[in-house]
Amino acid sequence: xxxxxxxxxxxxxxxxxxxxxxxxxxxxxxxxxxxxxxxxxxxxxxxxxxxxxxxxxxxxxxxxxxxxxxxxxxxxxxxxxxxxxxxxxxxxxxxxxxxxxxxxxxxxxxxxxxxxxxxxxxxxxxxxxxxxxxxxxxxxxxxxxxxxxxxxxxxxxxxxxxxxxxxxxxxxxxxxxxxxxxxxxxxxxxxxxxxxxxxxxxxxxxxxxxxxxxxxxxxxxxxxxxxxxxxxxxxxxxxxxxxxxxxxxxxxxxxxxxxxxxxxxxxxxxxxxxxxxxxxxxxxxxxxxxxxxxxxxxxxxxxxxxxxxxxxxxxxxxxxxxxxxxxxxxxxxxxxxxxxxxxxxxxxxxxxxx
Amino acid sequence: xxxxxxxxxxxxxxxxxxxxxxxxxxxxxxxxxxxxxxxxxxxxxxxxxxxxxxxxxxxxxxxxxxxxxxxxxxxxxxxxxxxxxxxxxxxxxxxxxxxxxxxxxxxxxxxxxxxxxxxxxxxxxxxxxxxxxxxxxxxxxxxxxxxxxxxxxxxxxxxxxxxxxxx
Numbered sequence: 324x325x326x327x328x329x330x331x332x333x334x335x336x337x338x339x340x341x342x343x344x345x346x347x348x349x350x351x352x353x354x355x356x357x358x359x360x361x362x363x364x365x366x367x368x369x370x371x372x373x374x375x376x377x378x379x380x381x382x383x384x385x386x387x388x389x390x391x392x393x394x395x396x397x398x399x400x401x402x403x404x405x406x407x408x409x410x411x412x413x414x415x416x417x418x419x420x421x422x423x424x425x426x427x428x429x430x431x432x433x434x435x436x437x438x439x440x441x442x443x444x445x446x447x448x449x450x451x452x453x454x455x456x457x458x459x460x461x462x463x464x465x466x467x468x469x470x471x472x473x474x475x476x477x478x479x480x481x482x483x484x485x486x487x488x489x490x491x492x493x494x495x496x497x498x499x500x501x502x503x504x505x506x507x508x509x510x511x512x513x514x515x516x517x518x519x520x521x522x523x524x525x526x527x528x529x530x531x532x533x534x535x536x537x538x539x540x541x542x543x544x545x546x547x548x549x550x551x552x553x554x555x556x557x558x559x560x561x562x563x564x565x566x567x568x569x570x571x572x573x574x575x576x577x578x579x580x581x582x583x584x585x586x587x588x589x590x591x592x593x594x595x596x597x598x599x600x601x602x603x604x605x606x607x608x609x610x611x612x613x614x615x616x617x618x619x620x621x622x623x624x625x626x627x628x629x630x631x632x633x634x635x636x637x638x639x640x641x642x643x644x645x646x647x648x649x650x651x652x653x654x655x656x657x658x659x660x661x662x663x664x665x666x667x668x669x670x671x672x673x674x675x676x677x
Numbered sequence: 678x679x680x681x682x683x684x685x686x687x688x689x690x691x692x693x694x695x696x697x698x699x700x701x702x703x704x705x706x707x708x709x710x711x712x713x714x715x716x717x718x719x720x721x722x723x724x725x726x727x728x729x730x731x732x733x734x735x736x737x738x739x740x741x742x743x744x745x746x747x748x749x750x751x752x753x754x755x756x757x758x759x760x761x762x763x764x765x766x767x768x769x770x771x772x773x774x775x776x777x778x779x780x781x782x783x784x785x786x787x788x789x790x791x792x793x794x795x796x797x798x799x800x801x802x803x804x805x806x807x808x809x810x811x812x813x814x815x816x817x818x819x820x821x822x823x824x825x826x827x828x829x830x831x832x833x834x835x836x837x838x839x840x841x842x843x844x
Binding site for chain 2: 397398401412424472483487572666675
C-alpha cells in the first residue's frame with residue numbers, strides 16, 4: 324500500500340485523473356449529506372422532527388429528493404432568454420466545484436497544487452456571480468430580476484472583504500501556496516525560542532494569529548454563498564424564490580447543488596487558511612509515509628470542514644435576514660474599513676517587529 | 678516551480694472543468710430525459726410565475742439599479758486586492774519600505790472610499806449624486822400634498838414608466 328503515496332506523487336497524469344474523479348464525486352455526495360444535515364439542524368433549532376423517514380435517520384432523504392428532481396418536468400418557459408437561461412445553472416455549479424480542485428485535502432493531495440492557488444480559487448469563486456445575475460435576468464420575471472440585482476451588488480461588495488481578509492494570512496505566511504500556508508500552521512513559529520508541541524500547536528493556527536481576519540472572512544463567506552443573514556437574492560418571504568423562481572426540475576436542482584458546493588468550497592478554504600488544514604497537533608503524522616497517513620489527513624480535513632459547515636447552518640437558523648441597505652451598509656461602511664485597518668495592523672507588525 | 682509543472686497543474690484544473698461540465702450536462706439534459714415521462718405542454722406553463730397573479734409587462738425594462746456607483750468602485754478595489762496579493766507574499770522579506778508603499782497605495786483608495794461615503798453613494802437614496810438634506814425633496818418624490826391629506830413625505834413614488842406603459 325505504500326506504493327500509493329509514491330504513485331500519487333510520481334504519476335502526475337494518472338493520479339490527477341483519479342483525484343478529479345474522487346473529489347468530483349465525493350463533493351456532490353457531501354452535498355447530499357449536507358442538505359440532510361441542514362434540514363435536521365433546522366428541525367432541531369425549531370423544535371420539530373425534520374426528515375426522518377427515508378433510510379436511517381432520514382439519511383437517504385436527499386437521494387429521494389434527487390430522484391424527484393430528475394422526474395419532474397423540465398419546463399422551458401416561453402418568455403425567457405433561452406441561451407442565458409440554460410447557461411446560468413451550469414455556471415452555478417462548475418466554478419465552486421473547481422475551487423475544490425485547488426484546496427489541499429492532505430499532504431501533496433491538492434488536485435492542482437498551483438503556486439498562486441488562492442488567486443485562482445478567488446477567481447473561480449468570483450465567477451459565481453454570473454450564475455445568479457444571468458439566471459435572474461434571463462428569467463424575465465420581476466422577482467428573479469430583483470433577486471439578481473440584489474445578488475450582483477451583494478456578491479461584488481463582499482468579494483473585496485473576502486480577499487482583503489484572506490490577505491492577512493498571506494502576509495503572515497509569506498507565500499500564496501495553500502499547501503505552504505497549511506504547513507506553516509503546523510510548524511510555524513516559536514515562543515521564547517521553543518517550538519510548540521502537542522495541543523499548544525493550536526497557537527500556530529491562523530485563527531489565533533488572525534482572529535479579526537477570520538471573522539471577517541467568515542462573514543464575507545456567508546454573503547458570497549447567499550446564506551442567511553445575507554440570503555437577499557432568494558428572500559422567500561418577499562421574492563417568491565428570488566433568482567431561481569422560474570427554474571424547474573434539474574435546472575433548479577443545479578442552483579441548489581451549486582449553493583451547497585459553494586458552501587463546501589468556502590468552508591474548506593476557511594479550514595485551509597485559518598484552521599490548519601489537514602494538520603491536527605501532530606496527530607496527522609501518525610502513520611508516516613503510508614497511505615493510511617493520507618487517509619487520516621483527509622479525515623481530519625473533512626472533520627474540520629464539517630465543523631465550519633455546521634457554523635454556516637447554525638448561523639442560518641439563528642440570525643434573521645438583513646435589509647438591502649443594511650447589507651450594503653455593513654459591507655462598505657463597517658467591514659471594509661475594519662478589514663483595511665486590520666490589514667494595515669498585520670502588515671505593520673510583520674514589517675516593523677520582525 | 679518549473680514552468681511545465683505549473684502548466685500541468687492548470688491543465689489539471691482544465692480537466693476538472695471538463696468533468697464539471699460533463700457532470701452538469703449529464704444531469705441537466707441526459708439523465709432526466711431518459712427517465713422522466715412525457716408531459717403535455719400547456720399555455721399556462723410558459724407564463725411568468727408571480728404567485729398566481731396575471732403579470733403585466735416584461736421584466737426586460739429599464740430598472741433602477743441601486744448602488745451602481747459601487748460597481749465601479751468594486752472594479753477598482755478588486756484590482757487593488759489582486760495587486761496586494763504578490764505584495765503580501767514578499768512582505769516579510771521587504772520590511773518597512775514595502776509597508777509604507779502599500780500604505781500609500783491603499784491610502785489613495787481609502788480616500789476614494791471616504792469620498793463616495795461622504796457623497797452618499799453607499800446610502801439607499803443617492804439620487805443624482807447628492808446626499809439627502811433636511812427639508813429638501815429628491816427627484817421622483819411627491820412634492821404636493823395629496824387630496825386625502827396624507828403628508829407627502831410618507832408616500833414614496835411608485836409609478837414607474839414601465840407600469841404606466843403596460844397599462
